[in-house]
Amino acid sequence: MTTRVRVGEEDFDCAAEVAAISKGRRDLGAIVTFTGLCRDEGGRLAALELEHYPGMAEEEIARVVAQARERWPLEAVTVIHRSGKIAPGAQIVLVVTASSHRAAAFAGADFLMDYLKTSAPFWKKEHPINGPATAWVAAKDDDDRAMERWRK
């Protein structure tokens, strides 16, 4: 069982992360990847700025991964979350889950994303194309509801 968590400004390569997990393995039956991108919000957005709590961000993601592992037989998990200024079209977050069977890999990745959105200490600020006024993105009730569905 391997877990890789990375937080920082650096971009990531989904294919390379998948290869790092699958290399030399003959037991894996499924690898699921989720890549979150920065939307331009209908052409309105110049960039998103992601602030995070250094130290806690990594620790909280690791706690969420541990919870996922208690629920599903995951052989490997990689979570990469970027910080700093991100342009529309660029990558923000990557979740990779590997398991013997697809159900666990899908469910694990879905669970990880729902929990990351509501418990990992990151905050998005929008930089609009028109004007210098920036605005913090408000948390969505939908995200809280998405997380609620995992409660036993």
Add this chain to the structure above:
Amino acid sequence: MKAVYFAWVRERVGKADEEISPPANVRDVAGLIAWLSARGEEYAHAFENPRVIRVAIDRAHVKHEAAISGAREIAFFPPMTGG
């Protein structure tokens, strides 16, 4: 103990972190928020709606009822919007 602020809480308070020494009768997170709110206009603004403020003690999420004794670092921030 060290107080740290993030996102709009940081912007409203006007600093990212500071050393604070709350009096002994401030025992839990809710009490600490009330004590901070009384420190000035910028704090009152940051903590005007305490219910939306999320708190972490030594880098782990806690509820507002949590005791603050022994805490080295207490973080205050809005609901998270990562992912």
